[in-house]
Amino acid sequence: MHSATLPRTSGRRGAFLLTLIKYAILVMVAILCLMPFVWVWSSAFKPSLEIADTPLALPREPTLQNFANAWIQGRFAKYFTNSLIVTVPIVGFTLLLSSLAGYAFARHYFRGRQTLFYAFLLGLTLPFTSIMIPLYYTLRDTGLLGTYWAMIVPQTAIGLPFGIFIMRAFFQSLPRELEDSGRVDGCNEFGVFWRVMLPLTTPGMITLGIFSFLGAWNSFLLPLIFMQRESLRPLVVGLMFFQSRYTRDFALIMAGATIISVPVIVVYIIFQRQFIQGLTAGAVKG
Amino acid sequence: MSVRPRSLRRSWRRQALPLLFVLPALLVYALFVLWPFVNTIHYSLTDWDGAQPVKNFIGLANYRDMFADPLMWLSLRHNLIWIALGTLTPVVIGLVLANLVWSGVKGRTLFRTIFFMPVVLASVVVGIIWHWIYHPLFGPINVVLRNMGLEQVARGWLGDYDWALYALLLAGLWAYFGFCFVILLAALQGIDMEIHDAAMIDGAGSFKRFWHVTVPQLAPVLTMLTAFTLIGGFNVFDIIFVTTKGGPANATDVLATYTYRQAFTLNEAGYGATLTMMITVLSLVASYTFITLRERGQ
Structure with missing residues (x-):
């Protein structure tokens, strides 16, 4: 009796210990993930002196001054508007052009379909670096450089x-x-696509829309090269120049980082189910 | 007589109309991706500086120069270090964590949400956050080290020739492992439990089950993740440019930062294009090798 129960209890205790270790690891990783967010977001509310004094503590005297400074003197109001002005059309054009072409590739047989599709697939493996130099000169020679189009068109094309x-x-x-059934009801080909088929792909459009939004909002190298004029800079590029100008004022930089990251995190939290589904469906099945 | 118009209408519907749907995307893609790529190949065979009206054809001279350029080799070495450590580590960490979560924990969605949070952050913001974390005076790492009495370990991590690249790698790892985790967790949820249970009945221990049953089933996803990370590794730019710009003394220069300087600071359009060809060929070879491996595996 004794010898029979002993291993079982020690087994149970072992299992408990394993569970404990498992949770300990997961919680520790979660803290490591969150910590930098907490530092940045809380530092954004601290007066500069407090950051230098106690960099890790939560703000003692929370202030909105950093945001006001970044927004007005740091011109983040301008950069925020720029980001919106380029991101909205990029998402719109990407959705429209991708669904038109995706529909034809999925539902129609036509000569050259395979070749065209492979031509598009090549773009999945072609890095932006491999086109950036000639693209810069093309944009310059066509007069698009120095306008918002210099970011809208290439970013759409890449997506x-x-x-x-x-x-x-x-x-x-x-x-x-x-x-x-759409055809029987008298829709023409475009009507079948627009009124019957497209509304049914709403989950796909949401997934693609989020990817496209994040890609455009976070894009750095492309606007760094193509949006060199200060008045055109999107947030991410604005933040980089801002950081090199105010190297010492961490509170201000952290306020800037907060202004960029909060919209992204909010969009991610709201749409995370669609986002992760889209991501894993492409990766695991495709 | 009436046959021809109908067949014409037919072929219009079957041939021309689908092309009309593809045309807008094709036009934008061809003009702003395919054509520039063809031009990159062209530029790499010239000594163009971006200003001259003519582009002088100089054959493979740029390629000869590139293979003799010590800074190209140094940058490539940093890319390879970035790839070797930056590919293996996040995949392994992601795999371990995905297994822990998959083996059944409360709050699975919460962990997933948190682990993935750094992934959606702009890499510029990641760079700026870590630039501050590594700051010699107020950076949290050094503050903690000093509080622990390890004053001599504290340093300006990103200004240190020997440490800068690895410090940036750690930041990159922080921002990327969640991606591997999410993909692997989804793959685990899709694996065939019958084989798994059969192995358990046959008395295979949990490690054996993991290695002989789980990992082979994850092979296609692992291949995909590795290819993806390799391409990313040859193209890493943002996080380095924002923090160190390739310094101190080229200690963190990678192909992309070196190319950027050549092409857009020194206006060496021709030589810059040659350097981008290096990145392109490496990326394409990496992805096609893995696609082939994957298709052979299936």
């Missing part, structure tokens, strides 16, 4: 391979009968 890939998969998953 198309992934967008078409995703939208094609969503259109492929729709049943054939729907398309035919």
